[in-house]
Amino acid sequence: MAAPAVKTEGLRDCRDAWSLTLCDLAANDPRIVAVVNDSIGSSKLGGFQKQFPDRLVNVGIAEQCMVGVGAGLANGGKVPFVSAASCFLTGRALEQVKADIAYAGFNVKLVGQSSGVAYGELGATHHSIEDFAWLRPLTNITVIVPADAWETAEAVKWAADHEGPVYLRLSRMPVPDLAVENRVFRPGKAEILRAGGDVTLIANGTIAHIALAAADLLAAEGINARVLNMATLNPLDEAAVLAAAEETGAIVTAEEASVRGGLGGAVAELTSAHRPVPVERIGFPGFLPTGSVEWLFREYGLSAEGIAERARAAMTRASK
Amino acid sequence: MTLENDPAALIREKALWMRRTAFRMVHEAQLGHPGGDFSAIDIMATLYFGVMNYDPAQPDLASRDRFIMSKGHATGALYTALCAAGYYPEDWLKTYMQPKSLLNGHPNRNYLPGIETNTGPLGHGFPVAVGIAIAGQISGADYRTFVLTGDGEQQEGSNWEAAMTAGHRKLENLTLIIDRNRLQQGQGTEQTAGLDPLDDKYRAFGFHVEMADGHDVGALLALLSASPKGRGKPLCIIANTVKGKGVSFMENQAGWHHGVPNTEQFAQAMEELV
Numbered sequence: 001m002a003a004p005a006v007k008t009e010g011l012r013d014c015r016d017a018w019s020l021t022l023c024d025l026a027a028n029d030p031r032i033v034a035v036v037n038d039s040i041g042s043s044k045l046g047g048f049q050k051q052f053p054d055r056l057v058n059v060g061i062a063e064q065c066m067v068g069v070g071a072g073l074a075n076g077g078k079v080p081f082v083s084a085a086s087c088f089l090t091g092r093a094l095e096q097v098k099a100d101i102a103y104a105g106f107n108v109k110l111v112g113q114s115s116g117v118a119y120g121e122l123g124a125t126h127h128s129i130e131d132f133a134w135l136r137p138l139t140n141i142t143v144i145v146p147a148d149a150w151e152t153a154e155a156v157k158w159a160a161d162h163e164g165p166v167y168l169r170l171s172r173m174p175v176p177d178l179a180v181e182n183r184v185f186r187p188g189k190a191e192i193l194r195a196g197g198d199v200t201l202i203a204n205g206t207i208a209h210i211a212l213a214a215a216d217l218l219a220a221e222g223i224n225a226r227v228l229n230m231a232t233l234n235p236l237d238e239a240a241v242l243a244a245a246e247e248t249g250a251i252v253t254a255e256e257a258s259v260r261g262g263l264g265g266a267v268a269e270l271t272s273a274h275r276p277v278p279v280e281r282i283g284f285p286g287f288l289p290t291g292s293v294e295w296l297f298r299e300y301g302l303s304a305e306g307i308a309e310r311a312r313a314a315m316t317r318a319s320k
Numbered sequence: 321m322t323l324e325n326d327p328a329a330l331i332r333e334k335a336l337w338m339r340r341t342a343f344r345m346v347h348e349a350q351l352g353h354p355g356g357d358f359s360a361i362d363i364m365a366t367l368y369f370g371v372m373n374y375d376p377a378q379p380d381l382a383s384r385d386r387f388i389m390s391k392g393h394a395t396g397a398l399y400t401a402l403c404a405a406g407y408y409p410e411d412w413l414k415t416y417m418q419p420k421s422l423l424n425g426h427p428n429r430n431y432l433p434g435i436e437t438n439t440g441p442l443g444h445g446f447p448v449a450v451g452i453a454i455a456g457q458i459s460g461a462d463y464r465t466f467v468l469t470g471d472g473e474q475q476e477g478s479n480w481e482a483a484m485t486a487g488h489r490k491l492e493n494l495t496l497i498i499d500r501n502r503l504q505q506g507q508g509t510e511q512t513a514g515l516d517p518l519d520d521k522y523r524a525f526g527f528h529v530e531m532a533d534g535h536d537v538g539a540l541l542a543l544l545s546a547s548p549k550g551r552g553k554p555l556c557i558i559a560n561t562v563k564g565k566g567v568s569f570m571e572n573q574a575g576w577h578h579g580v581p582n583t584e585q586f587a588q589a590m591e592e593l594v
Contacts, residue, residue, distance in 0.1 A: 033458065057454055060488075065447040065481030072451015075436055076459070077382055080451075095441055096478075100448060104438040105430055 011174030015113065017149035018170055019044040021156040022081060026052055032160060033057060033073055035082040037066045042172075043083040043113050063088045067096035067110070074106040079160060086112025086169060087119070087128040094134055101165045102138035109159045110141075110167045116206065116256030117288065117296045118172040124287040131169065133261025136234050141165045142187060143234040147208035148177045151231055154185035162187075171206050171256070173293055178209060178229070188232045190240035196224035199311045199318075200244035202267060203254040204230045207302055211254055214307035225311060236266050245275040250314035252280045254307050256297075259283035278317035280310040327370050331537040334404050335365035339566050340593050341403075342396030345416040347586040351425065352417070355576035357396030359501040359534065359561035360468060364401040366540040367466055376406035379433035385463050386436050386452050390445020391470035391499065392426040393578070398435075399423055407434040443476025445469060446496065450482045453494040453554075464548065468497045472504030475513050480525075486554045487526025494554040495544065496527070499534065501563040503574045518558055527556040534559030567592055 026032040026048065033055040034048055040058065049056045057073070059066045063084060070082040082089070089112050090097060101108050112131060119126035135143055144159070144166065146152040152170065159166040180193060193208065194215050203211035208229045215225040226248055228240060244251055251271065253264035264281030271277055282301045297303060301310065338361045346352035368374075372385040389398045395416075403413055415421035422431040426440030437448045449467035456463055469479065486494055498518065502509050509515050519529045528551055530543050543557055563577070564570025567589045570579070581589060 033455075054458055059481070059485045062481035062484065064443070064478040065450070065485055068444060068447025068478065068482065069451035069454060069485065071437055072448040072453070073455045074451075075386070075448065076452045076455020076461075078455050078458070096444065096447070099438055099441050099444055103428075106437075 011176055012149040013172060013174045014146060014149050014152040014170050015044045015172060017152040018111065018156055019047060021153040023048050023051055025157065025160045026055065029079065029160065031077060031079045033078045033080050035059065035066055035070050035073065035080050037061055037063050037084045037088065039084045039113065042085060043111070045083065063092040064096050067093040068100050070108040070110070071100040071104060071106045074108050079107060079109070081109045081111055083111040083113060085126070085128070086115040086131050087126050090128065090131040090134055097135070098138055102141045105140060106165060107163055108165055110165070112167065112169045114172040115169045116171055117284070117293050120293040120296050121290050123290050127288060129256070129258045129284050132233055132255070132257045132263065133265065135167055136261060136266065139234070141167050141234065142232065143167045143169065144187060144232050145169045145205040146231055147205055147229050148175050150177060150183065151185060155231070158185060158187055169205065173206055175206055176209050178212070188235050188237060190237040191229040191231065192226070193229050194225065194227040196226035197248055198224045199250045199252065199315050200226040200228060200248045201252050201254065201307060201311060202228045202230050202241070202244070202263065204233065204263060206256050207254045210302060210304055211307055213304035214311065217304050217308040218311055223311070223315070230263060233263055233266065236270065238270055241267050241270050242275050245271045245277040250278050250318040252282065252307060252310045252314050254282040254302060256302065257283050259285060278314045280314045282307060282310055328538045328541060331365045331369050331541065334369045335362050335537070336593060337404060338365060338397065338400035340590065341400045341413060343567070343581065343586065343589050343593070345396055345399070345413055347581050348414070349417040350580045352396055352580065353393040353578045354396060355503070355563040355570060355573065355579065356391060356394045356470060356499070356501070358565045358567065358570065359563045360391070360394050360397040360499050362535045362537050362565070363468060363497055363499065363540060363559055364397045366537050366544060368401045368405045370537070370541045371544045372464070372466065374405070376434065379407065383461065383463055386449070386465045388436050388439065388445040388449050388465070388467040389427060390439055390467050391442070391473055392439030392445070395423065395425065395427060398427055402432065402434040405434070408432065442470070442473040443478035446479045446482040449494060449496070450486050450491065453486070453491040454489060456493055457489065457491060462493070464493045464495065466495045466497065468499060470504070471498055471500045471502060471515060471518070472509050472512070474498065474515050474518065483522065483525040483527070490526070490552050491554045492548045492551045495548070496554065496556045498556065498558050499561050500558050501561040503563045503572065503577070505574070505577045507574055522556040526553055528553040529556045529558065532557055532559050534561035535565055
């Protein structure tokens with residue numbers, strides 16, 4: 001499969017952080033195993049395979065088996081990281097994710113690679129923009145969407161320590177490091193990337209840095225946007241969302257996912273019940289045409305300009 | 321011979337208690353899957369009272385043998401086996417499928433001790449069993465993993481993914497038992513989506529295959545208790561069974577897949593199950 005063409009200068013592929021961190025952890029914890037579906041290369045697990053050949057379980061192109069095997073490995077005392085393209089991990093094996101991992105409560109870490117529209121040109125079958133909506137109702141899976149390499153490494157470490165099912169949603173599109181001082185990874189808590197009282201931009205994953213750029217554009221117009229990195233989608237940091245609604249009166253969500261049932265859906269569900277404010281949801285409306293990841297981002301408003309425009313719209317709605 | 325030195329007689333006695341008790345549970349709840357319970361009960365009794373190593377006082381012991389009821393609707397067979405094995409008191413069985421009962425219509429490992437994984441949707445148990453066996457292989461552990469699937473359940477493709485992995489990895493500590501009663505919910509398996517020759521299919525996937533009478537506990541005991549060491553292949557036992565085995569009006573009737581007895585039928589079954 002052709003990787004999307006992205007300029008990599010100054011940017012980092014979070015998959016490198018994921019695989020290096022997993023190797024570090026596995027060196028000290030013999031319980032850690034990796035499970036893949038012929039996805040060693042795309043999961044960047046070649047190094048893991050070299051270091052721990054007996055602890056890499058490749059079931060072949062068999063996602064339902066792969067997730068079930070993950071559950072069985074957990075039953076046998078292992079800490080499995082099941083890594084595959086997230087369109088197939090969460091889609092093909094959705095019932096296994098529900099019954100074998102979430103409902104059974106096994107200590108399995110599902111790692112969705114090349115999520116969102118990373119495989120832009122390969123078409124909607126290979127896009128993973130529904131995974132948030134599929135997994136969010138499986139309430140006991142912690143869903144984490146790291147925004148950069150640092151957060152990816154922290155999330156992998158946290159997942160290995162945490163007893164219970166986790167879904168880590170990674171991209172393959174290189175992203176810049178978020179410039180935040182003294183960062184501490186706090187699962188379940190929104191990270192305030194920028195303070196502001198006029199409007200709140202909530203994003204995660206590959207979109208978090210774009211939301212920050214949007215806040216710069218708004219600042220130039222005298223609009224102080226609060227920017228939240230909602231790396232944990234489930235459980236949602238409800239307090240942060242309701243504080244944003246209360247204190248800024250307007251919210252924009254931006255995610256590399258469907259606008260139905262994901263971050264925007266979660267924020268809208270919560271605010272409509274407890275603190276109704278305008279919520280502008282930026283994401284993808286449904287099955288997408290083929291195109292590069294950059295083109296898809298621009299086309300659907302996942303750009304600094306696009307987010308800024310929706311922020312103004314949200315503020316206008318709030319003032320009426 | 322006494323029960324103590326005749327393992328097959330002990331197993332038969334447990335199986336009789338399981339059938340009577342499971343049918344009472346179904347009668348009282350007016351819910352359940354008695355046909356598939358009864359085809360599986362002799363296999364279950366053989367595993368729990370003749371083959372497997374386990375300790376009900378330490379249900380999570382790492383060295384325990386594992387059993388997975390992949391045909392998760394057969395809770396009458398599973399719950400009575402676990403109860404008879406000492407995992408929980410008989411009183412609990414009275415709550416079968418009642419609101420908030422621990423004895424859910426399909427097994428849940430978070431509710432009851434002795435359940436290895438949640439099942440119910442078909443085709444889930446075998447891949448999980450493969451994972452357990454791989455964990456043992458990686459750790460060098462000696463425990464055995466047994467998984468019981470229905471024969472209709474073999475129509476789920478996930479089983480064939482699991483079979484491929486199990487054969488490829490030569491999981492000799494893994495035993496797949498197929499409850500071959502030849503009936504699924506609606507009609508015969510061969511009228512629906514034929515499975516035969518099932519033995520050849522599993523041989524082709526790298527299994528050692530044995531055919532057995534799934535109600536001959538002596539034969540099952542011999543096959544299941546043989547050491548798998550050195551076999552170099554996972555074992556598949558195709559257990560030919562009778563759906564509803566032991567109750568004349570239920571035997572070989574697809575309608576008893578999830579049929580429930582009225583008072584007269586219950587009384588008749590209790591007369592026959594002696």
